[in-house]
Amino acid sequence: MAARSVCRAGSAAGRALLWGPRPAAALLTLARKRGAATYAQTLQNIPETQVTTLENGLRVASEESNQPTCTVGVWIEAGSRYEDTKTNGAAFFMEHMAFKGTKKRPGSAFEKEVESLGAHLNGYTSREQTAFYIKALSKDMPKVVELLSDLVQNCALEDSQIEKERGVILQELKEMDSNLADVTFDYLHATAYQGTSLAHTVEGTTENIKRLTRADLASYVDIHFKAPRMVLAAAGGISHRELVDAAKQHFTGAPLTHKGDSVPTLKHCRFTGSEIRARDDALPLAHIALAVEGPGWADPDNVVLNVANAIIGRYDRTFGGGTNQSSKLATLAVKHNLCHSFEPFNTSYSDTGLFGFHFVSDPLSVDDMMFCAQGEWMRLCTSTTESEVTRAKNYLRNAMVAQLDGTTRVCENIGSHLLHYGRRIPLEEWDARISVLLNNSWITTASAVACTGSVSRMCCLQVGSNGAVDCDRFPLAPNVMGTRAS
Amino acid sequence: MLSVAARAGPFAPFVSAAAHAVPGPLRPLAPAAAHRDRKVPLDLKRPLLCRESLSGRAARGGLVASASLNAPASVRCVHNDVAVPDFSAYRRQDVQDASASSQGSSDSRKGFSYLMTAATGVATAYVAKNVVTQFISSLSASADVLALSKIEIKLSDIPEGKNMAFKWRGKPLFVRHRTQAEISQEAGVDVSQLRDPQHDLDRVKKPEWVILVGVCTHLGCVPIANAGDFGGYYCPCHGSHYDASGRIRKGPAPLNLEVPFYQFIGDDTVVVG
Numbered sequence: 018m019a020a021r022s023v024c025r026a027g028s029a030a031g032r033a034l035l036w037g038p039r040p041a042a043a044l045l046t047l048a049r050k051r052g053a054a055t056y057a058q059t060l061q062n063i064p065e066t067q068v069t070t071l072e073n074g075l076r077v078a079s080e081e082s083n084q085p086t087c088t089v090g091v092w093i094e095a096g097s098r099y100e101d102t103k104t105n106g107a108a109f110f111m112e113h114m115a116f117k118g119t120k121k122r123p124g125s126a127f128e129k130e131v132e133s134l135g136a137h138l139n140g141y142t143s144r145e146q147t148a149f150y151i152k153a154l155s156k157d158m159p160k161v162v163e164l165l166s167d168l169v170q171n172c173a174l175e176d177s178q179i180e181k182e183r184g185v186i187l188q189e190l191k192e193m194d195s196n197l198a199d200v201t202f203d204y205l206h207a208t209a210y211q212g213t214s215l216a217h218t219v220e221g222t223t224e225n226i227k228r229l230t231r232a233d234l235a236s237y238v239d240i241h242f243k244a245p246r247m248v249l250a251a252a253g254g255i256s257h258r259e260l261v262d263a264a265k266q267h268f269t270g271a272p273l274t275h276k277g278d279s280v281p282t283l284k285h286c287r288f289t290g291s292e293i294r295a296r297d298d299a300l301p302l303a304h305i306a307l308a309v310e311g312p313g314w315a316d317p318d319n320v321v322l323n324v325a326n327a328i329i330g331r332y333d334r335t336f337g338g339g340t341n342q343s344s345k346l347a348t349l350a351v352k353h354n355l356c357h358s359f360e361p362f363n364t365s366y367s368d369t370g371l372f373g374f375h376f377v378s379d380p381l382s383v384d385d386m387m388f389c390a391q392g393e394w395m396r397l398c399t400s401t402t403e404s405e406v407t408r409a410k411n412y413l414r415n416a417m418v419a420q421l422d423g424t425t426r427v428c429e430n431i432g433s434h435l436l437h438y439g440r441r442i443p444l445e446e447w448d449a450r451i452s453v454l455l456n457n458s459w460i461t462t463a464s465a466v467a468c469t470g471s472v473s474r475m476c477c478l479q480v481g482s483n484g485a486v487d488c489d490r491f492p493l494a495p496n497v498m499g500t501r502a503s
Numbered sequence: 504m505l506s507v508a509a510r511a512g513p514f515a516p517f518v519s520a521a522a523h524a525v526p527g528p529l530r531p532l533a534p535a536a537a538h539r540d541r542k543v544p545l546d547l548k549r550p551l552l553c554r555e556s557l558s559g560r561a562a563r564g565g566l567v568a569s570a571s572l573n574a575p576a577s578v579r580c581v582h583n584d585v586a587v588p589d590f591s592a593y594r595r596q597d598v599q600d601a602s603a604s605s606q607g608s609s610d611s612r613k614g615f616s617y618l619m620t621a622a623t624g625v626a627t628a629y630v631a632k633n634v635v636t637q638f639i640s641s642l643s644a645s646a647d648v649l650a651l652s653k654i655e656i657k658l659s660d661i662p663e664g665k666n667m668a669f670k671w672r673g674k675p676l677f678v679r680h681r682t683q684a685e686i687s688q689e690a691g692v693d694v695s696q697l698r699d700p701q702h703d704l705d706r707v708k709k710p711e712w713v714i715l716v717g718v719c720t721h722l723g724c725v726p727i728a729n730a731g732d733f734g735g736y737y738c739p740c741h742g743s744h745y746d747a748s749g750r751i752r753k754g755p756a757p758l759n760l761e762v763p764f765y766q767f768i769g770d771d772t773v774v775v776g
Contacts, residue, residue: 211589287604287605
């Protein structure tokens with residue numbers, strides 16, 4: 018206690034010596050007021066996200082921002098997690114078929130109409146959500162809403178197109194196989210959630226792709242593309258009132274209501290501590306992903322884990338700075354030539370998640386990198402410095418703000434927040450949550466997740482040439498029984 | 504030549520290359536039956552047994568083959584088709600259900616594992632310690648050597664008043680069955696008058712049995728029993744007189760006869776040493 022006050026006094030004295038007498042306070046405030054709005058002011062001035070729920074359960078949300086363009090999209094709570102082994106791949110297939118015409122606009126008429134507006138149509142499917150969105154001029158918003166409703170409710174699913182898409186998807190699978198990082202993450206899910214629906218890949222198995230029929234896809238749409246599980250999100254130069262009117266006009270058809278009791282529920286997916294190694298000595302590098310079970314979307318611990326990831330930092334060989342990296346793990350990686358790149362991740366699903374890191378390295382340094390990375394986790398639990406945490410918080414704040422550039426990103430943010438959290442969490446709230454993290458409180462959480470709680474749950478996977486790797490190494494853990502499915 | 508080929512068995516193809524049949528005038532040339540192996544069609548339904556499939560690493564379905572003019576033809580296994588096998592036979596009861604979180608039971612599972620490890624560790628340490636001590640203690644004195652250090656004496660063989668001598672650890676051992684008169688006489692001796700003051704009862708466990716090392720404390724001769732002026736022992740070398748309790752009374756010896764460590768086992772046996 019006394020020592021700390023001495024240090025503080027000493028550092029204040031040192032500062033005074035270095036910088037001389039401070040300029041007058043009045044001058045300083047003058048300079049500040051003339052500048053741009055402060056960070057806090059900017060956050061407060063972001064327009065509020067307005068949410069309206071229609072009668073059939075569809076949520077309409079938008080953020081008006083006076084721009085000439087807008088992005089309007091539909092975010093649906095459907096994905097590969099909702100499929101079973103027989104229908105795995107239906108969501109991805111549907112995404113392909115969605116752009117191939119609707120009953121009202123068969124064939125390429127749909128795409129031509131989108132293009133005639135000068136708009137972009139895009140979509141993606143992930144494990145827990147599917148999205149279709151159109152970027153267009155703000156004045157075309159009602160038309161865009163109509164197009165989206167057509168796409169979601171009236172997909173044509175022509176047999177000839179289905180057969181053509183089979184080949185296309187198989188070809189896409191082959192190409193995706195060469196993206197080793199994605200393959201690694203797919204394997205990670207396959208082993209971490211083995212025996213559950215989160216283990217399914219989004220694209221599905223080749224057998225399913227060859228076997229899925231029009232009936233399968235139609236029943237998939239019938240079960241999942243329903244209004245209560247959809248969010249119509251928009252961002253840009255649109256008005257919320259007009260958006261709601263357009264939605265009421267187009268999104269209240271019969272196909273969007275659940276028939277009777279057929280509301281699908283999500284079962285919890287069990288996490289299994291396990292390991293999968295796909296060894297291929299012909300490949301020059303090893304991709305490793307290591308994860309422990311993390312919290313689901315709505316858990317406040319996510320903020321803590323994101324700060325932890327910011328402390329761990331990222332690195333790849335293109336970074337300048339040599340051994341002077343802000344991330345301690347990166348410094349080690351450079352000094353001992355441990356890896357080509359690494360990045361931590363915190364993937365969340367509705368009730369579970371994966372918190373870990375992924376790295377690419379030479380086969381002979383896999384062992385060392387694993388040791389150092391796990392050592393970094395252990396270090397987080399006990400000896401982070403306050404400057405590190407402050408830096409990480411600022412980094413995270415910056416990342417959250419920078420992420421929202423453009424109407425499309427904002428629209429996606431709205432859509433996914435409504436699906437994950439039930440409301441849009443504004444940047445102000447994120448900032449507040451990040452600010453309240455104290456150095457010790459978050460360490461407890463991080464310890465609970467990464468150190469004590471998860472010793473028995475660890476999933477490691479590698480693709481590529483394999484040196485002698487012992488994934489059982491966890492520096493401070495007494496032992497790691499239970500890394501084999503137990 | 505031909506006979507060699509006929510008897511060569513598996514070497515026939517190699518041998519017959521060097522031999523050629525020559526047609527005779529009466530017998531036409533009989534061409535060797537051409538053994539063409541029957542083409543065994545590949546039965547796609549039967550699992551193909553090769554090194555890869557036997558070790559479980561063959562691609563099982565989902566092969567994507569590609570052939571093109573200006574790129575290598577390949578057969579690849581798509582990662583989507585790699586299915587993690589079902590390990591439920593190895594799972595603990597708590598984690599059998601795929602729709603229940605494994606977090607709840609993690610403490611108990613970990614506790615059990617750590618307990619088993621700790622118990623095994625303790626047991627192993629105990630066993631290791633025993634094994635090591637057994638090996639090291641085999642370097643110490645063996646049983647026959649240890650046996651030499653003790654002597655077991657049957658007391659009923661010694662009548663009253665008699666002194667018996669035994670060889671023990673290379674020295675004479677006197678076991679005397681004292682009479683009551685001797686006991687009371689020795690008890691009555693004034694301790695302060697002795698050269699090496701010791702009361703009789705301090706030198707014996709049972710008063711009727713006195714056990715002594717029969718080596719004179721002067722210069723090591725063996726005293727004679729039932730001799731001397733005090734009803735005990737007399738050393739003939741230099742004339743030391745000991746009493747019935749083995750205490751020095753007269754003569755050059757400085758100390759009383761040594762009393763070894765002994766134990767009475769039962770009524771009839773004493774183990775000395």
